Amino acid sequence: MKQLNSANFNAATSANLAHRLGSLDLFDRAAPLVPIGAWSCDLANDRLDWTDGVFDMFGLTRDDAPEREAAIERYSEESRELLERKRSQAIENRNGFTLDASILRPDGTERWIRITAATRGSNGRTEMLFGMKQDITDDRRRWDLLRAQAECDPLTGVANRYRFQRFLDQPASGPVLDDIGTLILFDIDDFKQINDRWGHAAGDACLVNLADHLRKAFVNAHSVSRIGGDEFAVLLPSSVSRAQTKAELQSLMARLLRPIRWNDCLLTMQVSVGFAFASRGGKYNPQTLFNTADEALYCSKNRKIFASD
CATH class of the missing domain: 3.30.70.270 (Reverse transcriptase/Diguanylate cyclase domain)
Structure with a gap:
């Protein structure tokens, strides 16, 4: 009976693993269809980790290790101030936020990105911010056109x-x-x-x-x-x-x-x-x-x- 339970457990574990791997593979294949990427920031040292999609949004190569001080300078003044305020509030209150922000790439083109952030920590202390960034430039242009017409x-x-x-x-x-x-x-x-x-x-x-x-x-x-x-x-x-x-x-x-x-x-x-x-x-x-x-x-x-x- 124990051997049967163990076999069932191993089978279930394998099925779960296969399902997760399949989901990850599906995500990897679907990700290029949408200009989106994942990011994280370790609050102990402000270390940033980006997936390829975020590098593409900022117009940077994968060889450029993202440093927060340099990355934050890519934001417009208004977006930078708003981001810093929402970020501080999220760290203090241990909650997330969403923000549409304007960035300037090294080639001089402006892009709009939507930042979704969540927090992770322990013992009542926020230790990490993480989330997704999505390029919404085309959506923003359509919205600006509609607003101008209105x-x-x-x-x-x-x-x-x-x-x-x-x-x-x-x-x-x-x-x-x-x-x-x-x-x-x-x-x-x-x-x-x-x-x-x-x-x-x-x-x-x-x-x-x-x-x-x-x-x-x-x-x-x-x-x-x-x-x-x-x-x-x-x-x-x-x-x-x-x-x-x-x-x-x-x-x-x-x-x-x-x-x-x-x-x-x-x-x-x-x-x-x-x-x-x-x-x-x-x-x-x-x-x-x-x-x-x-x-x-x-x-x-x-x-x-x-x-x-």
Whole structure:
């Protein structure tokens, strides 16, 4: 009976081993189909171990022993900071993380990789990080294209309200606000009358013309957005001074007074403008900044109305 049990045990062990070897062989054969690789980092000495797939992602040869200090320099600054923060949290809390990161290969090409990490340790102490890395560059490009299409106004080619709303939804302490200097709002006066008199195609020509002028006038803008039917918003970086902003606005407004040639007609278009300067250091509420600029725009329109009475 013991011999039978031993034979059964040996048979089961052999079957298990064969199954595992078969699975490993299947993994080895399937791995080249997907740009993926495994990695580990011994926290005692920061030693890295990579499979071939990771070397390929980083554009390195197998002869180049991966050193963590050199590898981490391949990440973009933003990705590097995020990776270090997630890594420290994982080590402290003994849990895993997932991160999409940008790296720069030695040949100068940028790649996007998805890092999946887990921890291993003993006695309540994390001793190793390990996981998988997958090249997601093509997926990222497709996603960026879809997002750009979703955030673009199809008529004028500038950003749409959805894109601008992302700015308004930023918390008062959000990092995006640190580099915002000025918000400028533009609105076409009596736009409905243009549509009523000349037709919507003429109105569209005015919108396209204004968008083109804004793009050319504010080449350093974070964004130029169409946020309403005939209303546009421009977000300028903090590097553009207030004096420079006012000078550019004066020059732009003069150019906007020129008639627009449409079919065999010359269309005249007047534009009102309102702007607000962000407080230094990014300590402000985006919605409050918008309300201030919108109030200035309203006052600009009223001055024109009173002047024509």
